[in-house]
Amino acid sequence: MTGIEQLGGIALIAVICGLLFIEELGVPIPFAPGDVVLLIGGIAVAAGRVDPVWFVSLTFLVIVAGAMLGRELTALLGWERLMKLARPLRAEKALERVAELLRRGGWRTVFTARLIPGLRVHTTQMAGVTGVARSSYFAGLVPSAVVYVLGFVGLGAAFGRPVIALVEAGTHQVVLGVVAVVLLVVLALVLRAWLRRTLASLESGGWTGPFRMRLDALDLAVLPICIGINITGHAIAVGLKLPFFLDSAGTILAGIVAGPWAGGTLGVLSNLLSSNTFDPIAASYAIVSFAVGFGAGLSRYLRWQRRAGGWILLWAVVTAISALLSTPINFLVSGGQSGVPFGDAVYASMTSHLPRVLAAFLGELAVDLPDKLIAVLIALWIAQALARQPAVSGGVDxxxxxxxxxxxxxxxxxxxxxxxxxxxxxxxxxxxxxxxxxxxxxxxxxxxxxxxxxxxxxxxxxxxxxxxxxxxxxxxxxxxxxxxxxxxxxxxxxxxxxxxxxxxxxxxxxxxxxxxxxxxxxxxxxxxxxxxxxxxxxxxxxxxxxxxxxxxxxxxxxxxxxxxxxxxxxxxxxxxxxxxxxxxxxxxxxxxxxxxxxxxxxxxxxxxxxxxxxxxxxxxxx
Structure with a gap:
């Protein structure tokens, strides 16, 4: 028996209710947040170890009771004491904004805030110290608790049996998945400062936001030609059975020349045209082409193409985007295969040693690395040639x-x-x-x-x-x-x-x-x-x-x-x-x-x- 299958009975209900009650009082439990323990309860329901009616009823009552008691306890703390604690942390302005929202919004704000991840317990605390009326707080608390409990328990119950089957099929894959998630979180924290600097560089480079686009007169000829480059390259790759896709050079060129939206939309149209002619499954990857074009368009404002090693950054970005987005689509379309024999051989050779998802990603990456290198070099070569042309006027903003x-x-x-x-x-x-x-x-x-x-x-x-x-x-x-x-x-x-x-x-x-x-x-x-x-x-x-x-x-x-x-x-x-x-x-x-x-x-x-x-x-x- 696995640990999940052994969950059940009154003991499990008591433990989950105790953890939820403590969390609602305002005591942080990082190792067992309420969302997770409700999901565990849902999995236990799926395994038939817990009565769903008793479990849902008791957890709902515990959450409401704990939240009301938590409001009263934080009300005793008072606003002034809370501000004294917040000033060293420079959090007083944020708390004041939340407090003002609660005072003006009433029960609707309480209901909404308690359903936002990370704000559920803090809403209780702020409602207490800001003096939100008990009736208003209770009116927002009850429906939010119903949605919260039913949502997470239902999610656990709906996916409980697949989760149990996954654990039975191979615990090591679950461990690898957890490690991957942890690594992604660490990577996000490490790259946070870099992303801030990148946004600042985009603004200094002339980027006016993700929804702004300017099509200059030069684009009149370039963008239609970009579609031709994509279609011709992909047709050659399919016809000669080359170990590449050769369908993104025009998309990257459009992004570099005309910006993110032009690159993304041109990539989508190229995939649709390919799908309607010689590659029926190309439309399934339209979202990949949009992301590649949009990412290449952002590099226009970062001016990577003007740096000596800028092409390496562009190559790495579009390769990562393509491999990450294509992998799940590969599973939906062809069981994890990329459709290129070389990549499929890499995938087949690694499935016996690695989880299928990771093996499929490496198989896709093996094709995308040389494919996107060719695409980036072609796009930058044409873009540099266009940059030497005389400036033109006119366009659409x-x-x-x-x-x-x-x-x-x-x-x-x-x-x-x-x-x-x-x-x-x-x-x-x-x-x-x-x-x-x-x-x-x-x-x-x-x-x-x-x-x-x-x-x-x-x-x-x-x-x-x-x-x-x-x-x-x-x-x-x-x-x-x-x-x-x-x-x-x-x-x-x-x-x-x-x-x-x-x-x-x-x-x-x-x-x-x-x-x-x-x-x-x-x-x-x-x-x-x-x-x-x-x-x-x-x-x-x-x-x-x-x-x-x-x-x-x-x-x-x-x-x-x-x-x-x-x-x-x-x-x-x-x-x-x-x-x-x-x-x-x-x-x-x-x-x-x-x-x-x-x-x-x-x-x-x-x-x-x-x-x-x-x-x-x-x-x-x-």
Whole structure:
């Protein structure tokens, strides 16, 4: 029997309740925090050693009793004595802010603070010394205790059996995992000062924040070429079965030349294009490409490419990002293999000596080290050549911060967002979905005209009409790709291919790839089509000449906003907490962000702005 299986009965409940009571009084127990002991109780419930009703009831009562008693004890200490203790530690200002929040927020603040890791017990202490009313404290304490107990016990119970199986399968792997976590914590503490210096260097290098992006006129040609570099390199690697990926040189170059967001979004689009042509699983690694491009973009402000050894730092960063993020995806896609024979051989040779996760990481690292070295050298070589070109003027200056926050500053934003959630929830009835599409178009028009707030849900029939027109437009634009892919699928069907011959079968492969590329192009021109309809209606949105003009205004801007479309869709589908309601809310929110970006794109690319430099923010203001 393992130690976990032996947990159970009244003894376990008594020990856990005792530890929780002592912690709620304010006595720190670093070796047995409340979160951990509740997880242990949940594991014991999963093992059938503890009655869940008795365990949950008793731990809830102990937490409430201990917290109320802890409040009374700290109230005896008093505010002045607490400040005397805090001044040598320079913590008095932080305590004053917490105290002010508790006084103003009432039971809601107590409820929220007790659910934040690291603040649960301190909330009790501050409630006592600041004189928060017992009724307010109790009103926030009880629901927070319910969520706290049920959450951690449920988590332990849900994953209890896998944890027990893991311990039975090999205790040494658990020990290695614990050691790895400890090493990561130590590494984070050691690197904390370095990270602070890095942020200061970013600011001094011209970085204005993670949501700011400027696309200069030079990027008009560079970013589309970067996609070509990625696709060509990866196609060569796949076709010749090279021991590399060769799919990130363009992503790194885009980050160095145009900044983090341009590098990240271009990496996402490159993966989608590869997935739709010759590498079906490339889309699964889009998040890796985004992180590599974003990391390379940060190096632009650190000016690593101008240092003698800066390329080594860049190589190390993008290699670490790629290996760390690719490893879990490898398990989801191919059982831990990287897809490159050399890396898979490293993984297979180490699985008998190391945990599978570590072996898979080393197998991925064995491929990423030379692959990212090649990518960094190519990217820096091209970037240095571009740096010798004469300076150019013009460009687009984007600040994404407002697009992500404007909704919360709009009047009646809760009601308007709730209306969007209801429309999405009942989109299967068609009319609500069309109404939501029309509302998003109305929002884009409002942002294009310089108004940065969510519009009202008025003129509903007009919105439904607009939503229907937009839906039909994107169906029309998608039809060629669907038809070509359908013909290609028929020619490559195993039952049809022998009858038509190998030549027609190869043609079917070409048509299938062409259809997928067309669907990718529809994604790229999504915002130009949207902007054309917002300006001139249905006919304008089908005008190849007008859409081409918008694309020529700043192709890099179109590429970046297309990548942002994919990223926002991914964030929306993931949802807030992975629940149905969370997904609905997050999809509506990301749709509002997308509509705001689309409105700014329309403002930048409308013909009246083509006479000079297009600068501004995604807020619709300068």
């Amino acid at each position: 984007l600040d994404l911060r407002e697009a992500f926050t404007y909704a919360f500053h709009s009047p009646r934003w809760k009601r308007r967002m709730l209306a969007g959630v209801l429309c999405l929830a009942f989109a299967w009835l068609v009319i609500p979905g069309l109404l939501l599409l029309g509302y998003l178009l109305d929002l884009s028009r409002s942002v294009r005209d310089g108004h940065g707030a969510m519009p009202a849900w008025d003129r509903r029939w007009r919105k439904i009409k607009d939503g229907f027109a937009i839906a039909v437009l994107f169906v029309i634009w998608s039809i060629p790709g669907i038809v070509v892919s359908l013909v290609g699928g028929i020619l490559t069907d195993p039952d049809v291919a022998p009858a038509v011959g190998p030549a027609w079968s190869r043609l079917g492969d070409v048509l299938s790839g062409a259809g997928n590329v067309w669907q990718f192009l529809v994604l790229v021109i999504q915002m130009p089509v949207w902007a054309q309809y917002a300006r001139g209606g249905f006919g304008a949105a089908l005008s190849l000449r007008a859409i081409s003009r918008r694309l020529r205004f700043n192709p890099s801007l179109t590429v970046v906003v297309a990548g942002l479309t994919v990223i926002l869709l991914f964030v929306g589908v993931v949802g807030l907490v992975g629940l149905a309601v969370g997904i609905l809310v997050s999809l509506v929110y990301t749709s509002l962000v997308w509509a705001h970006i689309a409105g700014t794109y329309a403002r930048f690319t409308d013909p009246m702005t083509w006479g000079g430099e297009a600068t501004g923010t995604l807020a619709g203001s300068t």
